Amino acid sequence: MSAAIIHRSRTTLIKVCISLISNTSFALLPKSPIFKCSHCSSSSNRKNDFLEDFSPFKDLYGADVVISPIERRTIVLGLGKMIKNQQGFVLKEFSREFCPILLVKIMKLFGNRHGAIAFFKFVFRDESARVVRSCCIACHVLAMERLRITAQDVLSWMIWRIGVSRGQELIEIMWRGHFGYESDFSVLDSLMRAFMNVEMNSQALEVLGRMRGIGLQPCLSALSVLFRLLLKVGDYGSVWKLFRDMVKKGPGPSNITFNVMIHGFCKKGKIQTGESLLQLMSKFLCEPDVYTYNILINAYSVCGQTLDALSWVQLMVERGCSPSTATFSTIINALGKEGNIVESRNVFDQMRDMGVSPNTTVYNALMDGFVKAREIGQATMLFEEMRNNNVKADGVTFNILVSGYYKYGRDENVAHLLRELSMSGVLLDYSLPDVSVASLCWAGRPDEATELLEDMLNTGLPLTVIAFNSIIFAYSKSGFEKKAFDVYRMMIKFGVTPSSSTCNSLLMCLSRNGKLHEGEELMWYMKEKEFPVNRVAFTVLIDGHFKNGDVMGAQRLWLFMKNTNTAPDAVAFSAFIDGLSKAGLVEEAYSVFLEMENKGLVPNNFTYNSLIAGFCNGGKLNEALKLEKEMRQRGLLPDLFTNNIIINGYCKQGRMKSALDIFMDMHNIGLVPDIVTYNTLISGYCKGFDMVNADNLVYKMYNSGWGPDITTYNIRIHGFCDSRRMNRAILVFDELLSSGIVPNTITYNTMLDAICNDILDRAMILTAKLLKMAFVPNIVTTNLLLSHLCKQGLPERTLMWGQHLKQICVEFDEITYKILERADRDIKEDAVFLRGASGKGLFLDFLMYLTYDYLYRNRFYGETDTSARRMIDNESNRSLEATTQVHQQPMLEVNK
Numbered sequence: 043m044s045a046a047i048i049h050r051s052r053t054t055l056i057k058v059c060i061s062l063i064s065n066t067s068f069a070l071l072p073k074s075p076i077f078k079c080s081h082c083s084s085s086s087n088r089k090n091d092f093l094e095d096f097s098p099f100k101d102l103y104g105a106d107v108v109i110s111p112i113e114r115r116t117i118v119l120g121l122g123k124m125i126k127n128q129q130g131f132v133l134k135e136f137s138r139e140f141c142p143i144l145l146v147k148i149m150k151l152f153g154n155r156h157g158a159i160a161f162f163k164f165v166f167r168d169e170s171a172r173v174v175r176s177c178c179i180a181c182h183v184l185a186m187e188r189l190r191i192t193a194q195d196v197l198s199w200m201i202w203r204i205g206v207s208r209g210q211e212l213i214e215i216m217w218r219g220h221f222g223y224e225s226d227f228s229v230l231d232s233l234m235r236a237f238m239n240v241e242m243n244s245q246a247l248e249v250l251g252r253m254r255g256i257g258l259q260p261c262l263s264a265l266s267v268l269f270r271l272l273l274k275v276g277d278y279g280s281v282w283k284l285f286r287d288m289v290k291k292g293p294g295p296s297n298i299t300f301n302v303m304i305h306g307f308c309k310k311g312k313i314q315t316g317e318s319l320l321q322l323m324s325k326f327l328c329e330p331d332v333y334t335y336n337i338l339i340n341a342y343s344v345c346g347q348t349l350d351a352l353s354w355v356q357l358m359v360e361r362g363c364s365p366s367t368a369t370f371s372t373i374i375n376a377l378g379k380e381g382n383i384v385e386s387r388n389v390f391d392q393m394r395d396m397g398v399s400p401n402t403t404v405y406n407a408l409m410d411g412f413v414k415a416r417e418i419g420q421a422t423m424l425f426e427e428m429r430n431n432n433v434k435a436d437g438v439t440f441n442i443l444v445s446g447y448y449k450y451g452r453d454e455n456v457a458h459l460l461r462e463l464s465m466s467g468v469l470l471d472y473s474l475p476d477v478s479v480a481s482l483c484w485a486g487r488p489d490e491a492t493e494l495l496e497d498m499l500n501t502g503l504p505l506t507v508i509a510f511n512s513i514i515f516a517y518s519k520s521g522f523e524k525k526a527f528d529v530y531r532m533m534i535k536f537g538v539t540p541s542s543s544t545c546n547s548l549l550m551c552l553s554r555n556g557k558l559h560e561g562e563e564l565m566w567y568m569k570e571k572e573f574p575v576n577r578v579a580f581t582v583l584i585d586g587h588f589k590n591g592d593v594m595g596a597q598r599l600w601l602f603m604k605n606t607n608t609a610p611d612a613v614a615f616s617a618f619i620d621g622l623s624k625a626g627l628v629e630e631a632y633s634v635f636l637e638m639e640n641k642g643l644v645p646n647n648f649t650y651n652s653l654i655a656g657f658c659n660g661g662k663l664n665e666a667l668k669l670e671k672e673m674r675q676r677g678l679l680p681d682l683f684t685n686n687i688i689i690n691g692y693c694k695q696g697r698m699k700s701a702l703d704i705f706m707d708m709h710n711i712g713l714v715p716d717i718v719t720y721n722t723l724i725s726g727y728c729k730g731f732d733m734v735n736a737d738n739l740v741y742k743m744y745n746s747g748w749g750p751d752i753t754t755y756n757i758r759i760h761g762f763c764d765s766r767r768m769n770r771a772i773l774v775f776d777e778l779l780s781s782g783i784v785p786n787t788i789t790y791n792t793m794l795d796a797i798c799n800d801i802l803d804r805a806m807i808l809t810a811k812l813l814k815m816a817f818v819p820n821i822v823t824t825n826l827l828l829s830h831l832c833k834q835g836l837p838e839r840t841l842m843w844g845q846h847l848k849q850i851c852v853e854f855d856e857i858t859y860k861i862l863e864r865a866d867r868d869i870k871e872d873a874v875f876l877r878g879a880s881g882k883g884l885f886l887d888f889l890m891y892l893t894y895d896y897l898y899r900n901r902f903y904g905e906t907d908t909s910a911r912r913m914i915d916n917e918s919n920r921s922l923e924a925t926t927q928v929h930q931q932p933m934l935e936v937n938k
Contacts, residue, residue, distance in 0.1 A: 097164065145177075234249040297333075365393075408424060418447065460481060523557075554586075580600075658688070720748060759789065
């Protein structure tokens with residue numbers, strides 16, 4: 043598709059979006075705190091443009107320093123409207139001198155609060171005492187003309203700009219000479235709210251004390267905001283003092299006061315305090331309402347105590363308080379995340395029986411539960427039900443369904459979903475831009491999605507966090523760290539508040555790129571700033587530590603997550619169990635598994651497969667079989683991964699008949715064995731030197747439609763070499779080359795090990811074949827050659843080559859040091875060894891030289907690898923790990 047066509051289609055889409063949302067009003071999102079990280083620093087471009095003509099301070103700094111692109115657009119539209127309405131003379135007069143009366147008049151001409159504040163932010167560049175006094179006069183005038191909220195916004199911006207040190211100065215300026223404009227209550231209330239808006243709690247308390255000192259009672263709404271701020275920073279002493287003052291001096295606490303306090307304590311993990319406050323409400327003639335109960339229900343759900351949350355739902359019904367849509371949405375979402383999708387559906391049905399109509403959020407919660415439970419068919423049926431009940435979908439609905447379709451191989455359903463969402467009345471109008479951006483991301487075109495996003499933003503379309511999150515997730519998943527953080531900076535620039543999904547995607551990107559330390563710093567900063575951080579963020583970092591081999595780091599994060607009242611869900615438990623099992627800590631993994639069950643979380647196939655693989659790898663096949671039986675009793679059908687793991691466990695113990703029985707049972711229950719199944723069985727027969735049955739399985743594999751892969755060839759070559767049948771090994775090697783499959787390092791090391799053990803003439807012929815390949819020797823190659831030198835009675839040559847390799851900074855492993863220690867011991871003990879140059883010794887020296895030469899020329903690009911024999915043994919196990927990808931070894935290239 044040409045660039046012109048793409049641009050034309052994008053323009054058409056933008057026009058459609060504008061036409062659909064033209065009748066919908068949107069409030070500008072407040073600018074959120076930015077979490078700091080090495081990626082998040084950017085410099086603002088200071089521009090001189092036509093807006094400077096409307097400012098009395100033209101030479102200080104550009105508008106883009108203080109206003110966002112959305113605010114800039116709002117100002118331009120407002121100024122254009124004023125000029126069109128013949129009010130340009132007011133703008134002209136104000137541009138000559140900063141006058142508070144003209145400032146108020148211009149702000150009123152904007153006709154809306156957001157435009158007025160944007161203009162004030164643009165023109166307030168001089169922080170001198172004279173200008174601050176003029177702005178205070180403007181605040182008085184705005185309050186006098188019944189624009190107190192706008193006046194408070196102006197004060198908040200001034201306080202934020204001039205800083206805490208000048209806060210007292212502002213109080214005094216506002217207090218002096220206000221009597222001609224505002225009452226004492228009005229000016230003090232506005233000041234207190236302004237300090238609270240910029241989270242300066244000590245200054246807000248000071249203004250409150252001044253109000254009390256002159257006999258004024260603060261209003262309940264202001265005190266509620268102050269409670270929220272004090273609880274946010276954890277100033278519990280001031281919270282209780284403020285509450286006591288309300289009881290003694292007034293105004294008496296209301297439902298809103300209690301709800302704010304209960305919410306604040308619950309958010310800090312102090313749920314028992316929240317419960318006590320609920321019980322206290324009746325003493326102040328307040329009755330808990332649906333919002334009160336919902337706060338506690340949500341708190342218990344977040345902590346993973348869904349049973350307690352359900353008991354509160356029952357209690358609220360018994361007390362005559364009807365649950366709301368939000369109540370059911372919270373419960374359904376919590377049950378879905380626990381994997382208890384059956385109970386989640388029951389609650390959904392009970393909701394409708396009680397006469398509460400599910401909305402988009404409720405449908406999304408249940409749909410997400412179905413997708414996580416691999417019930418993608420049920421999720422699709424729920425979407426159809428949603429359509430039939432005239433409940434409109436949004437961007438979240440789209441992302442849930444599409445992620446499920448791609449995850450479970452139903453790619454064809456994506457196009458059908460897009461067609462359905464394009465129909466009139468199916469999608470919420472304001473969600474169309476989000477879905478348009480998300481669809482490009484799911485199609486693997488995030489760069490085009492970013493261009494479309496920028497075009498929409500420049501056109502003035504109000505996009506939500508969903509559009510930005512879709513792009514950030516797409517870039518993070520692909521490892522494009524810089525692009526992901528660029529889009530994050532863009533969303534901050536346009537005033538869109540990041541969500542927990544934003545943070546999770548950025549953490550995933552850092553984790554995938556091995557930047558776990560930076561990822562942890564980012565998360566701690568978000569926690570400190572009370573930024574939305576959920577259990578997914580911890581899960582991502584824990585999984586990253588396990589993949590890096592840092593088991594202690596993963597365990598530390600796991601304990602921290604539990605201690606900060608961020609209760610692990612079924613996914614977090616499964617990831618932790620999987621990591622412990624792979625690290626060989628299967629007993630500890632099983633203890634975590636029992637803890638998971640005790641919390642009422644439902645383990646899935648992945649959880650069981652992780653534990654079963656851990657027991658099998660540890661040689662505890664009986665425990666693995668017990669788990670497989672328990673899995674069936676829970677109604678979970680063992681899948682292909684489960685059967686492959688069990689087969690591998692039998693093969694490791696040499697119980698090939700039992701392994702073959704499982705293989706035959708797979709056919710009987712309709713499970714089709716894959717290449718991993720065949721490779722595992724072939725490997726088992728090769729380890730038992732039963733090459734006849736190994737060959738028979740190869741023929742059976744061909745007949746089933748599976749062709750051998752590099753792992754199959756490596757296993758067979760290794761088997762023939764171990765059974766001293768070099769002629770057959772060479773035939774398989776020739777077959778590998780002729781099949782078009784590229785040999786890898788394991789192939790080379792296996793053949794090289796066999797060559798060193800073979801008769802000299804044939805060894806030299808085989809070496810000539812290997813030299814035709816651009817092989818990549820590694821530490822395994824070095825170890826086997828040093829070992830053979832030692833075995834040939836050449837310890838001096840072994841130590842010499844070890845010294846040469848050390849000089850070029852080859853990284854030795856434990857095996858290398860053991861070989862060198864053995865050679866040194868042979869020399870010291872005067873063992874019988876060859877001092878002359880035998881044919882075999884010269885041949886090994888020649889191979890050693892080739893390896894040394896390659897490592898010397900590529901010494902800055904060295905790689906480490908594990909034992910070739912160990913890799914042969916484990917190759918058939920790699921794909922057994924459910925939901926993980928096979929890690930490919932470095933590939934060799936054939937010279938042509």
